[in-house]
Amino acid sequence: MAKKVVATLKKEGGKGFAKVIKAVKSPKTxxxxxxxxxxxxxxxxxxxxNAK
Structure with a gap:
């Protein structure tokens, strides 16, 4: 899957995007x-x- 994302970002229109990874804490567990x-x-x- 990572190869597909990298290949997509190397396209001409894909350079204006960033991958954001957020850690979200579950209120229950x-x-x-x-x-x-x-x-x-x-x-x-x-x-x-805007992350909470």
């Missing part, structure tokens, strides 16, 4: 899960600032 998102580079700060 307290365990952490990771959420991955592909967002445009100019929106990375907005996405991370």
């Amino acid at each position: 307290g365990a952490y899960t990771f959420k991955e998102e592909m967002v445009p580079v100019d929106m990375v700060k907005d996405v991370l600032s």
Whole structure:
């Protein structure tokens, strides 16, 4: 799967995106899960600032 993402980002239109990985704590168990998102580079700060 990683190869496919790398190949997609190497395309001409794919250079404006970043992969954001957030750790989210479950309120029930307290365990952490990771959420991955592909967002445009100019929106990375907005996405991370809205993380709870």
